Amino acid sequence: MARALEALMAVRTTPCALWRTVPHDALRQARQALDRGLDRLDAPACPVFFRADDCGVPGNVWQEFVHLFLLRRLPLAPSLVPAWLTAARWKILAAQVAAAPTLFAWHQHGRQHVNHETAGKKMEFGPARTREEKHLDLTAGRLRLETLLGPAFLPLFTPPWNRVDEDTLELLAELGYAAISRSRNARPPALPSLPDVYINVDLHTRKEPTPDAAWTGLLQELEDGAAAGRIGIMCHHQRMNRAALDWLAGFLSLLAGHQRLEPAAMIGRGHGAEGASPAHPTLVTIA
Numbered sequence: 460m461a462r463a464l465e466a467l468m469a470v471r472t473t474p475c476a477l478w479r480t481v482p483h484d485a486l487r488q489a490r491q492a493l494d495r496g497l498d499r500l501d502a503p504a505c506p507v508f509f510r511a512d513d514c515g516v517p518g519n520v521w522q523e524f525v526h527l528f529l530l531r532r533l534p535l536a537p538s539l540v541p542a543w544l545t546a547a548r549w550k551i552l553a554a555q556v557a558a559a560p561t562l563f564a565w566h567q568h569g570r571q572h573v574n575h576e577t578a579g580k581k582m583e584f585g586p587a588r589t590r591e592e593k594h595l596d597l598t599a600g601r602l603r604l605e606t607l608l609g610p611a612f613l614p615l616f617t618p619p620w621n622r623v624d625e626d627t628l629e630l631l632a633e634l635g636y637a638a639i640s641r642s643r644n645a646r647p648p649a650l651p652s653l654p655d656v657y658i659n660v661d662l663h664t665r666k667e668p669t670p671d672a673a674w675t676g677l678l679q680e681l682e683d684g685a686a687a688g689r690i691g692i693m694c695h696h697q698r699m700n701r702a703a704l705d706w707l708a709g710f711l712s713l714l715a716g717h718q719r720l721e722p723a724a725m726i727g728r729g730h731g732a733e734g735a736s737p738a739h740p741t742l743v744t745i746a
Contacts, residue, residue: 470513470697475665477673478703485674486709490717492678496685497719506723506740507690507714510536510640510658512568512617513697515543517551520704524696525555527708531715532559534724534739538568538617538640539608541600549607564726565608566615570600574620581620584627594630601634613637614745615656615726621645628653638726638743640691656725656742658691659684662707663698690720 482488497505509528514521514537528535537552556563574581575588584593597616604612614636618627621642631639632653639649640656649655660680667673684690699707714720727741 472697474698474700476670477665478700480670481702492682493685496682499686502688504719504721505685505688506721508723508725509692511694512538515539521696531711533722534562536564536725540568540572541603542571564613565611566613568617569619570596572619582622583619584623586624590626613726637745658693660692663695
């Protein structure tokens with residue numbers, strides 16, 4: 460748990476270049492990018508979902524972020540780091556969404572959010588660890604969330620840094636997870652029994668060095684996602700400043716009022732099941 464605490468303390472809070480300078484017509488540009496993509500889409504509507512990473516610790520920014528979704532009754536999939544979550548923290552998180560709990564697809568984000576690789580890209584569930592070690596962390600993390608959340612926990616796995624190895628994909632399928640969520644075109648490819656509900660838009664952890672380059676990249680991701688027929692948006696509330704919160708509020712209103720954009724839940728229970736929410740389409744349905 461000491462390493463998990465170190466990882467929590469090391470979470471970046473500095474906004475990326477995108478939110479240092481926001482164009483005065485940023486929402487109009489986003490609408491235009493979406494419409495350009497939709498012009499290339501044959502389907503009548505494009506589902507849009509939001510995944511929030513690095514969750515488990517309540518705070519002022521988190522509360523305001525969540526309120527944006529509650530206000531518009533839009534679904535959100537928060538990925539919880541098991542080692543960061545306590546009974547006291549979950550009590551606060553659950554109370555904050557009590558007005559519409561079925562909008563929120565609480566799921567697992569690794570176990571400790573710790574990098575175990577000694578070279579290359581960061582991974583918590585990568586080749587540097589044995590299959591047994593990864594199995595232990597998957598099951599221990601899931602058990603902690605199931606114990607704290609009860610039926611509010613959903614068997615979706617978002618890996619830290621959007622990366623896992625092939626061993627982990629096989630383990631997730633064997634352990635009964637319904638889906639994984641990584642980045643678009645992630646490797647290794649998903650298994651037939653473990654669909655990848657991937658994200659293809661990054662709002663808060665972009666790497667471009669300047670605001671202009673970051674906005675160009677974001678608008679292209681929105682257009683390409685709309686053209687492909689699915690927009691999955693990754694959020695990191697710790698990296699949000701006032702500009703990011705204000706823009707998201709406007710974007711959610713744009714989404715809620717757009718005839719060809721369809722807010723969707725990443726994962727949910729089937730119609731008639733306890734905790735089911737029929738108000739929005741669901742990309743992965745479980746019993």
